[in-house]
Amino acid sequence: MLLRAEGLTKVFPGVIALNDITIDVAEGEVHCIVGENGAGKSTLIKCLTGVYKPEKGRIEVSGEATTEGGVQFAAVAYVPQEIDLFMQMSVMENLFMPFERTGVTTPISYRALEERARPIIEEYGIKATPRTLVSELSVADQQLVQIARAVQHEDAKILILDEPTSSLTDDDATRVFQVVRRAKARGMGVIYISHKLDELAVIGDRVTVFRNGRSVASDYIENVDIDWLIREMTGRKLAWEQSFVPNSGDGDVVLDVRSASGPGFQDVSFQLRAGEILGFSGLVGAGRTELMLSIYGTTPLYAGEITVHGADGERAGGRSSRRKRSPEMSLKEGLAYLPEDRKRLGIFGGLSVAANTSMMSLSGFVRGGTIRQGTEKQAVLEEVKRYDVRFPTIDTAIRLLSGGNQQKVIIARTMMVTPRIVIFDEPTKGIDVGAKYEIYDLMRRLAEEQGLGVILVSSELDEIVYCSNRAIVMNQGRVVSEFDQPLNKEALVSAMFGHRDPIGNVNE
Structure with a gap:
């Protein structure tokens, strides 16, 4: 075994984060780890990378026991869920940092660094040149740079990936899978952590399920299915294709957007009604979040009108121009926005x-x-x-x-400010399956029982299909199609790529 952790126990005040965990990964194997938030996955990563010292247990790398601060941990390359790169430095500089672990000697020859980086960029399919600033890359390419950097370390034998596709489209996720398979073919052991259960069959060899700090089940991928994973993760049976569409949605118009243009979107029109969930789907860069930020007032509105209607159907704040719209105004009108980046923008x-x-x-x-x-x-x-x-x-x-x-x-x-409209931007990003269902049910209750108008922006098609009364698809900053229930994933995907669906809903 490249890595074996046996009997790991890690205790924090009042909490046993890991309770007698044993796990291993072999050469050329992808071992997937799943579990609800708080199950112990992050604590395990910190123990395997030497950040935490467990109270009990033993960690071996290539058969050699690790010690606190020991060189054995240099064999473990970790790629975090959040992008952790030097944004104002080039791709080639990021690829080889820290230089002492990638064989780069001083004084640094940037011409040599560029020549060394070019084949790596081509191998990983990164859409950039060696001298491109990382800040100019897409999220998908930034994630690929992180993975490529991790495996450049001379001592790296084990690759740990924490939710590597959480912010990616299906196409971009496929690029990550190719990289993982490449690492596997090189003989690396890969520990792959994901909340996207359908990914496991695509990329994994084995899967271990954590629950409440314990390893409760483990098996080879070919022996498990989605129902088994959900049951082991949550301790209960969940209908993973359950509908959360509100039994309402025909209320008064609470938000009216007409011919709106702003940074990243053009000429967008739609209405939101009380009691409905309106889904917004599209590829990364389609302009969905940019549209919502302008509606909320965080970014300017270049043209068009945004009208928020009050409880009596009258305008709560009138037509809003780019000079007037602001988050403060939105909250006074009863419009609230929950940001996509929960850790950076949603909490203190x-x-x-x-x-x-x-x-x-x-x-x-x-x-x-x-x-x-x-x-x-x-x-x-x-x-x-x-x-x-x-x-x-x-x-x-x-x-x-x-x-x-x-x-x-x-x-x-x-909800303490009693809004009438709530925009959820990627509300289940990085959240386990049990908690996802709770969020879905909360959105349904807000619409169905309290009569709120709810906008759901999501990159997960299942969320759009299972939660939305209607769905709007955006492509390159424009609305290209609108669908009513019953929603069809194939039609949504076709519209996302600008293709005409069978009933001709796409405006090309």
Whole structure:
């Protein structure tokens, strides 16, 4: 075995993060690890890379036991879920950092570095030149640079990939799979962590399921299916093709967008009704997030009109020009936006669950210039209970919560300002299957039971199909098609690529 971890136990105050975990990966093998958020996957990675020292257990690399700070950990190359590159440096510089681990000697010859980088860029299909700045690359190419950099290290024998396709389209994910197969063919052992269960059959040899810090099941890929994985991950049977489409959606128009143009989108028109979930689908770069940011007021509106209607059908704020639109105005009109980048834009990691939940509605708890903390905490407790947020105490730092619970805190915070329209931008990115179903059901309840208009922006077609009353497809910044239920994935994919569907919905 290239790597074997036996009996690993890691304890934090009040939490057993890993409980007697044993796992291994062989030469030329892809070993997939799945589990709900908080199951122990991240803690395992930190133990395998030497960041954490387990209280119990043993880690061997190529049969040699590791020691704290030992050179054995140099054999483990780790690629994190978030992009972790030097954005204002070139592709070739990023590929070989740190230079001492990739055989680059000083003084550095950039001509030699360029010649060395060029075949790697071609091998990995990175759409760039050696001197291209990483900031100019697509997210997919940045991810490929991360993987390519990891395997350039001279001592690397084991590659750990943490959610490598979470922000990628299916086509871009295929490029990552090709890279993984290449590493496997070179004899590397690959540990592949993913919440996208359908990927496992494509890329994996074995799969191990974590639950509550334990390894609860392990088998070869050919012996498992989606139902087995979900059952082992959650401890319960879930209907993974369950519908979360609201039994409503024919309410009054709450948002009217007409001929809107802005950074990354042109001439977009649509209406959103109370009680419906309106899905937005498209490839990366299609302009969906850019459109939502302009609707919310974060980025300017170049042309067109955005009208938010009040509860009585009248305009809540009138037509909004680029000079008037702002997040503050949107919130006053009853329009809220939940960002795609949850960790960077959605939470304040060092603050408590309570502070993150109440920060948009603090003015309601102020009397005489002082925050009434007792009233604030009681309101927070009621709200997080309503959305089933799980945490040790409301004073726990939100960064310590799982991704699903962080997302539910953001939803609770948003609902404390009583919006009538909520935009969810990639709401289940990096979230496990059990938590995904909870988020889907929350969106359905907001639309069906509270009469909100909900916009769902998602790169996962299953989310669009299982949650949306209607779906709009964007391509290159324009709306190219609109579909009603029953939604068809094949028709959505065809529209995403600008192809005409059987009923001629695409405007070319």
